[in-house]
Amino acid sequence: GVQGGHFAVHTFLTGVKAQEARGLPDGGISLDQRAAEHVGSQTRFPVLNVGSPDGLHGGCQISWTRTGTRVPPIPGPRELYRALFIEDDAEARRQAMERLRLRASILDAVRDESRALQRRLSQADSKKLDEYFDAIRDVETQLSLSRKWQNVPKPKPPFPEPQNQGLAKDLPMMYDLIALALQTDSTRVATLEVGGSFVARDIGIQQGYHNLSHHGHLPEKIKLLVQIERYQVEQFSRFLDKLKSLEDPRGGTLLEHTMVLFGSGMGNGNSHRNDNLPIVLAGGGFRHGEHRAYPSDPHHKVPLCKLYVSMLRQFGIDTDRFGPVTGTLPNWEVTG
Structure with missing residues (x-):
């Protein structure tokens, strides 16, 4: 153990x-x-x-x-209550979508530079870079889900905010x-x-x-x-x-x-x-x-x-x- x-x-x-x-x-x-x-x-x-x-x-x-x-x-x-039940207003949603777009652009640039670098790395360093790519894919998945749910209404608040x-x-x-x-x-x-x-x-x-x-x-x-x-x-x-x-x-x-x-x-x-x-x-x-x-x-x-x-x-x-x-x-x- x-x-x-x-x-x-x-x-x-x-x-x-x-x-x-x-x-x-x-x-x-x-x-x-x-x-x-x-x-x-x-x-x-x-x-x-x-x-x-x-x-x-x-x-x-x-x-x-x-x-x-x-x-x-x-x-x-x-x-936790706010995450589950409180909706952002229209301006906050617009800003959130802009942040998602910017993060996606940064990820694209980082991925392209990393792939160019990978060809010059040792096997050990290349493995570390693969782990880095895995982390990028995790963030991309999070971005995709965030876009998907950005305009889907949340459940109604069941009681006042604690x-x-x-x-x-x-x-x-x-x-x-x-x-x-x-x-x-x-x-x-x-x-x-x-x-x-x-x-x-x-x-x-x-x-x-x-x-x-x-x-x-x-x-x-x-x-x-x-x-x-x-x-x-x-x-x-x-x-x-x-x-x-x-x-x-x-x-x-x-x-x-x-x-x-x-x-x-x-x-x-x-x-x-x-x-x-x-x-x-x-x-x-x-x-x-x-x-x-x-x-x-x-x-x-x-x-x-x-x-x-x-x-x-x-x-x-x-x-x-x-x-x-x-x-x-x-x-x-x-x-x-």
């Missing part, structure tokens, strides 16, 4: 460190971005990444492109907005990272979240840490209830058609271990209702990426690998 304490947490959805991903077929792409490649062209937002850009070790860093570029998150409910109050207080609203994004088919893929900017004081706990995670086995610290994590799990449970209450156009509930993954890239914050991770998977057509404990000894560990392969296949992607791992999670059944 991946090790590295806080810095290995950034590999939660990739399964591999950036410097080790270069030789892999899909690079260091994260699970959300891989899923978005499959369905992203069908919605306004190929993927919604939500979470604080600030905090411990650089803020949210769980979403990555094939070329190893971090995807910055939408920082709060106000910005204000940002800090990650801890904002958590219920961000879950609600993600549920609305899925319900309105504004996106089919989303991430929400609760990182180091979670202020425990905002839920009545007077010690810092990070400090409590290094509890040193002190009961008084563990008690407070449990309160924080109970709050976070309660908001996740509330999100599942919300999805279960919403009808899906294909029949059944939105939860039945949505795979919801909840977990952490660190199994033990006190010792900075990145194995034995706590993972919950709900919805999405899998047969649930059991707790599985996998071997923890080094010779029989089960990589989390095997679950990701199972999820991608359930999402309609014909693949037998993700990151450095091949094969699905054994005995993982789907309903019907």
Whole structure:
């Protein structure tokens, strides 16, 4: 498994460190971005990444492109609400289209110059340039989608614009907005990272979240840490209830058609271990209702990426690998 304490947490959805991903077929792409490649062209937002850009070790860093570029998150409910529901006026749309045209022209010029340069490069440098071309293609795809949706009306705002109050207080609203994004088919893929900017004081706990995670086995610290994590799990449970209450156009509930993954890239914050991770998977057509404990000894560990392969296949992607791992999670059944 991946090790590295806080810095290995950034590999939660990739399964591999950036410097080790270069030789892999899909690079260091994260699970959300891989899923978005499959369905992203069908919605306004190929993927919604939500979470604080600030905090411990650089803020949210769980979403990555094939070329190893971090995807910055939408920082709060106000910005997410505006992206989902607030229309630009005619002048703002005109300026946006002009920016798209200018970016496309710049990309054309960069591509032409890069191709001329490629003929004079060594094999190693040529490979790096290929990665650069991949990044250009990613931007071109984004430009194409932006043009496509520029004049398509957004859903009507369901309630007044929320204000940002800090990650801890904002958590219920961000879950609600993600549920609305899925319900309105504004996106089919989303991430929400609760990182180091979670202020425990905002839920009545007077010690810092990070400090409590290094509890040193002190009961008084563990008690407070449990309160924080109970709050976070309660908001996740509330999100599942919300999805279960919403009808899906294909029949059944939105939860039945949505795979919801909840977990952490660190199994033990006190010792900075990145194995034995706590993972919950709900919805999405899998047969649930059991707790599985996998071997923890080094010779029989089960990589989390095997679950990701199972999820991608359930999402309609014909693949037998993700990151450095091949094969699905054994005995993982789907309903019907």
